[in-house]
Amino acid sequence: MRGATVALAAVAVAVLGVPAWTGPAAEVVFTSNQLTPVEEQEWARNTLLARFTQETGIPVRFITEPEGPYVDRLMAEARAGRGSIDVTGTLHGIFPVLVAERVVRDMTDVQRQLEGRRDRTFYRDLLTVARMEGIQAFVPWMQATYLVAARREALRYFPQGRDPMRMTYDDLLQWGQNIREATGDRRLGFPAGPRGLYGRFLHGYAYPSFTGSQVKKFKSPEAVAMWQYLRRLWGVTHPSSFRYEFMHEPLLLGEVWVAWDHTARLLPALRQRPEEFVVLPSPAGPRGRSFLSVVVGLSLTRWAPNAEAGVRLVEYLTRPSTQVLTLQGVGFFPVSPEAARVVPTGGLKVMADGVAAQAGAPDARTALLPVGLGARTGEFVPIYVDTFRLIAIEGRRIEDVLASQARRLEELYRAANAPCPPPDPAERPCRPD
Amino acid sequence: MTLRKLGLYAAALLLTAWVLAPIVLIALAAATPREDLYRWPRPLWPERLSFEILSSFARQEAVLRALGNSLAVAGLTIVLATLVSAPAGYALARYPFRGREAVQLGILATKMFPATALAVPLAVAFIRWGLYDTLLGVALVHTALSVPFVILIVASVFRGVPAELEEAAMSLGASRVGAFIRVTFPMALPGLAAAAIFTFILSWNEVFAATLLTVNHRTLPALLVHSVVAEGAPLHYRYAGGFFLVLPALVIIFVIRRYLLTLWGVTVR
Numbered sequence: 001m002r003g004a005t006v007a008l009a010a011v012a013v014a015v016l017g018v019p020a021w022t023g024p025a026a027e028v029v030f031t032s033n034q035l036t037p038v039e040e041q042e043w044a045r046n047t048l049l050a051r052f053t054q055e056t057g058i059p060v061r062f063i064t065e066p067e068g069p070y071v072d073r074l075m076a077e078a079r080a081g082r083g084s085i086d087v088t089g090t091l092h093g094i095f096p097v098l099v100a101e102r103v104v105r106d107m108t109d110v111q112r113q114l115e116g117r118r119d120r121t122f123y124r125d126l127l128t129v130a131r132m133e134g135i136q137a138f139v140p141w142m143q144a145t146y147l148v149a150a151r152r153e154a155l156r157y158f159p160q161g162r163d164p165m166r167m168t169y170d171d172l173l174q175w176g177q178n179i180r181e182a183t184g185d186r187r188l189g190f191p192a193g194p195r196g197l198y199g200r201f202l203h204g205y206a207y208p209s210f211t212g213s214q215v216k217k218f219k220s221p222e223a224v225a226m227w228q229y230l231r232r233l234w235g236v237t238h239p240s241s242f243r244y245e246f247m248h249e250p251l252l253l254g255e256v257w258v259a260w261d262h263t264a265r266l267l268p269a270l271r272q273r274p275e276e277f278v279v280l281p282s283p284a285g286p287r288g289r290s291f292l293s294v295v296v297g298l299s300l301t302r303w304a305p306n307a308e309a310g311v312r313l314v315e316y317l318t319r320p321s322t323q324v325l326t327l328q329g330v331g332f333f334p335v336s337p338e339a340a341r342v343v344p345t346g347g348l349k350v351m352a353d354g355v356a357a358q359a360g361a362p363d364a365r366t367a368l369l370p371v372g373l374g375a376r377t378g379e380f381v382p383i384y385v386d387t388f389r390l391i392a393i394e395g396r397r398i399e400d401v402l403a404s405q406a407r408r409l410e411e412l413y414r415a416a417n418a419p420c421p422p423p424d425p426a427e428r429p430c431r432p433d
Numbered sequence: 434m435t436l437r438k439l440g441l442y443a444a445a446l447l448l449t450a451w452v453l454a455p456i457v458l459i460a461l462a463a464a465t466p467r468e469d470l471y472r473w474p475r476p477l478w479p480e481r482l483s484f485e486i487l488s489s490f491a492r493q494e495a496v497l498r499a500l501g502n503s504l505a506v507a508g509l510t511i512v513l514a515t516l517v518s519a520p521a522g523y524a525l526a527r528y529p530f531r532g533r534e535a536v537q538l539g540i541l542a543t544k545m546f547p548a549t550a551l552a553v554p555l556a557v558a559f560i561r562w563g564l565y566d567t568l569l570g571v572a573l574v575h576t577a578l579s580v581p582f583v584i585l586i587v588a589s590v591f592r593g594v595p596a597e598l599e600e601a602a603m604s605l606g607a608s609r610v611g612a613f614i615r616v617t618f619p620m621a622l623p624g625l626a627a628a629a630i631f632t633f634i635l636s637w638n639e640v641f642a643a644t645l646l647t648v649n650h651r652t653l654p655a656l657l658v659h660s661v662v663a664e665g666a667p668l669h670y671r672y673a674g675g676f677f678l679v680l681p682a683l684v685i686i687f688v689i690r691r692y693l694l695t696l697w698g699v700t701v702r
Contacts, residue, residue, distance in 0.1 A: 029648070038670055061649070069644050076556030076645075083560055084648060 028309045031063045032089040033070040034296055035330060040264075043329045051325075052316045058309045067378065071097060074301070078103045082303050086310035089317075092129055092295040093369035093377065095137040100374065104299035106135035110311055114139065120320050120336045126295055129368070138297025139314055142323065142332035145291055146200055147354050148172075148280040149247070149266040154257035155278065157182055165357050169209065169229060169283045172258075176236030179257060188237045189256030192388075193245040197262050199381035202388055204292035204367045205260075206230065208423055209285030214367060216424045218409055218432035219402035222286070227391050227398045234392040242393070251277070262294075263351060267331035270347030277347075279354025281361055288365040290423070291358055296332065365423060372418035372428075383408050406432040456679060463487055463676035467669045486673045499656040500681070502568060503637060506652055509572035510636040511629045514579050519625070522587025523613075527596065537588075540581045548578070552645050559646055566648045574642040579635045583628050590624030591617070630689050637682055654678060 035044045041064055049060040065073075071094065077083025078101050088104070098104045107130075114120065126140040148167070157178040158164050162171050176188040192198040203214050210226035211217035238244075238256050247261035248269035259266065260282065270277050282291050298317060300310045316322055323339035326332050328348060333355060334340045344352055358364065370380050383405055390401045413420075413430040420430035465479040467486065490496055524530075525537060555574070556565065564570035594617050602612040643655035657674045 063648060065644070072553050072556065072645055076553050077560060079553070079557045080560035084566070 026057075026306065026309065027059045027061055028086045028306055028313050029061045029063065029084045030087045030089070030313060031065075031070060031073065031085050033065065033067045033094070034089060034091070034332075036064050036066065040330050047329060048317075048322070048325065052313060055316070056309075056312055058312065060313065067094070074098060074103045075101050077301065077303065082305075083301070084305065085301050086304040086306045087298060087300055087313050089141055089296060089298045091369065092138070092297055093371050095130075095297060095299070096132055096372050097374050097377070098299070099132050099135065099137050103301060104137055105302050105304075107139050107299055108136045110300070110314060111136055111139055113311070114315060114318060117315075120318060120338050122318075122335055123337065126335055129295055130297060138299040139318055140335035141296045141298045141317055142326055143296065143335055144263045144294040144332050145355060145358065146197065146205070146260065146262050146294075147266075147282050147291070147358050148258060148260050149251060149269065149277050149354075150258040150280060151251070151254070152276055152278055154179060154187065164278070164280050166361070167280055167283045169206075169233075169285050172283045173229070173233050173236065175258065176233065180236050186236050186238045187257040188233070188241075189244060189247055189250050189259040190237060190241045191244045191247050191259075191261050191265070192241045192385075193243045196245045197265070198241075198388070199385045200262075200292055201260055202230075202384040203381065204369070205282050205290055206285070207384075208290035208365060208367045209283070209287055212287035213420075213424050214370070214422075215409060215413070215420050215430050216427075216433055219399075219406045220433065223402060224398050226285075227387075227402070230388065231392045263333070263355065264331045267347060267351060270350050272347075274347040274350055277350060279350050281354065281358035281364075284361070284363050288363045289358070289361050290365045290367050293366050293368065295335075368422045370418070370421040373412065373416045374418075376412060376416055379412055383412070456683070459672055459675050459679065462668075462672035465669075465672075486669050487676065490673045490677055495651075495656060496653070496677070499651050499653040502650055503653040503681075506568050506572045506575060506643070507633045507636040509568065510575040510579065511632045513572060513576040514583050514632045515625070515629065517576065517580055518583040518587050518628070521584045523591050525584065525588040526591035537585070540584055543577075544581050548641055552641070555642075556645055565646060566650055568650055570646050571643050571650075571652065572636070574646065575632075575636040575639055578639065578642075579632045582635075583632055586628045586631060587625065590621050590628065593624065594620045626689065630686070633685065634682060653681075 030049070035041060041062075044064070045062055049062055053059050070090070074085065074088060077085055088098075090098075095104070111127075122140050126143070127136075130136050130138050130140060150164075154175075155164060157175060159171050159174040159178065162168075164171075167175075172188070176186070179185070179187045190196070190198050190201060206226055207214050207217075207223070210229070211220055211222040213220075217223055238250070240250070240255065244250055244256075246265045246268075247256065247259035248266055250256040251259050251266070251269040252272060266279070270279070281289065283289070298314050300307055300314070304310050317326075318336070320334070320336050320339035320342075323334040323336055324342045324344075327334060327339070327344060331348070331351065333352075343349070370377070373380055387401055387405045390396045390405075391398055409432055417429045419426040419428040424430065461477075461479060464482045464484060464487065466481065466483040469479055469481070521540075525533060559565040559570050564573065598616050598620075599612045602616045603609065607615060638654065639652075640654045640658050643652040644658065647655060657678055
């Protein structure tokens, strides 16, 4: 009996002794909700950040986790007024929450310092997007978009007399039908699985291209026409699309010939077999060729225990040569023209050409991720995905579904008192007509 | 009689298969070579087995450290939960006092608050108290989560030990404490062990608090949950990670399963 008590006490002491130990003092703690896939994490630790440590002798603890815990951790440290996080990197759409919760500091000084080095400038429009509530919330770090990748052999079935680099939504549907008639299979693919990004296609690509709006024209007659189109498109889409999450897998398997997805989620296929794939701009609709621009920024926390080293990390990560390294490693594109001038090779070249063709198209229209929904940001996309499921898969009446989902959208925007995302006018709160 | 027996065995088989099938499938998938996993259609029984992914998992320093953290947190949780629950359970079992039912219900009512709602305030408090990113902090949360159940289990275990035996010991000269230590405690030990196992499993499986409250001192589930269910985790990682989570719990339950029968204090007598 006594032996047991002593053993328990020993266990307790042994365990209690452990937490007193903390890491080396000069470490920079860097959190992000980007680069979460295991392989990207490995790359970030062993290549990207390892080089920084090699150069400066400062170790970096890189914590990457899903959006929920990522934001919670920053908020908890902000409210406690202290913590361990020095640098944080996330999507432009999350920064309004971080600014409102007084998580990040004004990066104007850091920006000036970086530009003073004269080795880098940043795209103007990215810096405009970084200004929130009178401060510069972040330094642009990297950017991405979504577009179409196709197997070369699929180009044979592209509608005759049409230009794939100027593809319209009608071309895409016809393409899928041609492939189906020729091969008997549905070979178009979308990442409509649980963690796929198909929702981005609906609100950032299809809606603005068909209606010129992401939110305001949610249940307009143009939107009804768009949903009729999407229903027909689903008819030539691979039936497994509802479980796809990363389109490079079915593309490599040959299950899907034409796929739309995030650049980073198409890249592994292009890297593995660059000569077999082409990258095309997203299609154009009656209201232009809308695409989403995803901007990722870096900022320092207000309580950063190691701010000086944090600034050095920001300097390293935004250096043009690091931006090129990032493009080659994970397929996020540069935010500096100096880095963009470096011409990549292989699969990246194929991707970069597609990105340039999309952004440079005469009918291109940039849509931005919704901003200002605060803690309820995560509810925006599911509304679009649910609408799709009800209309295209369950076959409900389009007008009814749109009416009830528009009410959800309206409630969300009213509760958050958030403005409409571009290309809608910035009314606050945004309200579907 | 044979028909009845047959039905009984069939039911037992069905139940076993129900529990074992997922474990077997995940174990097989974890031992399938990476390239075979991506073949479609995938054969149910892999053509060749490879332990390459599993062993690369086991060799990672972070995984081993997290395994140690998990064991430490679970051990600490058992100690803390027993220290709190044993006296409370004994009191509920032995002493009729005014409001006992209410106390019992009140203990369970603490389970009504979703941990998610408490996440940020909890993390804030832990940062202020210096408990953030410590194993003790995680163990404290796990203790709070397990105590309501453990008290109920312990109370029912003590109720299973006849009070008459304790009284007999006291009439033969033992003090109240002496009677407890010499008579009640040994008889309740299997039940208490079962309660400890329950605490262990609860702590072992808990992801939420362990993820949010730690940075460097991750427990195994908190570490693996990102590689197993994270966005775009490759299939082979998911299976290997899942198997790695199941395995230790399986081993421990296998070792102590006979105590599990006494979980509700049925076989103490």
